[in-house]
Amino acid sequence: MTTPLPLSGVKVLDLSTLLPGPLATLLLADAGADVVKLERPGQGDEMRTYEPKFGEASANYAVLNRGKRAYAADLKDPAQRDRALALAAEADVIVEQFRPGVTDRLGLGYDAVKARNPRVVYCSITGYGPSGPHARRAGHDLTYLAEAGLLGVVTDSTGAPSLPVTVLADIAGGTYPAVMNILLALRQAEATGQGTHLQVSMTHNLQVLAYGYFATRQAGGGWPRPGAELLTGGSPRYHIYPTSDGRHVACAALEQKFWDRLVELVGLAPEFRDDSGQEDAVTEALAQRFAAHPADYWRELFDGEDVCAAVVASWDEAVDAGLVDIASPDRVADPGAPGASFPTLPSPVSSTLRRAGETAAYPALAPLPDSSPWA
Structure with missing residues (x-):
């Protein structure tokens, strides 16, 4: 007898784009959730247009959206909005990534969905949270890191900060808190029959990455001095040193x-x-x-x-050392080219909690169906 996956039977409606929301719903899908993604008509999620391409979409889109289904929906069209609302009424989880107030204006906000689906776990991922002076501002990962104070704590000899090694705010401030809170809220909904509206602010969640600076401040030690603290360049014990050959x-x-x-x-x-x-x-x-x-x-x-x-290893050295896995048994397939696939992003979901070694296609953008895709 096959053990059911932890999220088998959980229906997820994904209204998000680019990275934080789609990566969150990918992790839910890895654990067995059935994810339906709504994208704008035409090009769909902007991530589809990135390079390099894998079939009709980008490789980035492919690895973030394998195993999902995607439908084109003009949420400003009343008929299609109503169809999306009907899907929301069936969903256990909704993930959206619009600026605050946008889903309300579209008629797909938490209150509109809750009226039809009181158990729904509705997760809003935003740059700066639902309210306050920054709430409606546009931003990206680098913006959030800059304004949260993290970008400036490590500086070079001229006092200039460096570009971060990856999109920390999107993943550590957006994706992972979203997944954690969705799982907790699903557990709560099971116990109480009531859902909740989760607010995930990428900028505010960066505070967790600054735990040491907070501890120092609260103990009366002041805020971090750029490039001068134990982990930011002030100690010879925690430092990056050039070698004779430029490494x-x-x-x-x-x-x-x-x-x-x-x-x-x-x-x-x-x-x-x-x-x-x-x-x-x-x-x-x-x-x-x-x-x-x-x-x-x-x-x-x-x-x-x-x-x-x-x-400090190059990517090929890290692969050769077995510290980067480019031969994962999990594969993503091109839906338009049978047999075309490549090893995909290794999942942080334990292999005991997901379909390990599975090949799943990324979704072609299909017309929004009249009947429920979850039927």
């Missing part, structure tokens, strides 16, 4: 046992091994040591050692 070593030897072994291995002069009170001088001395040899030298030296230091 870099990422050092994270915070604990004393790791630090003691690191400075012994690299041959740091005895007067610099105690970094307390002379952080800048130790950072400079350590930089000179790392700059004396190429990356391969340091990689071999650190092999088998507990020093919490590593050469």
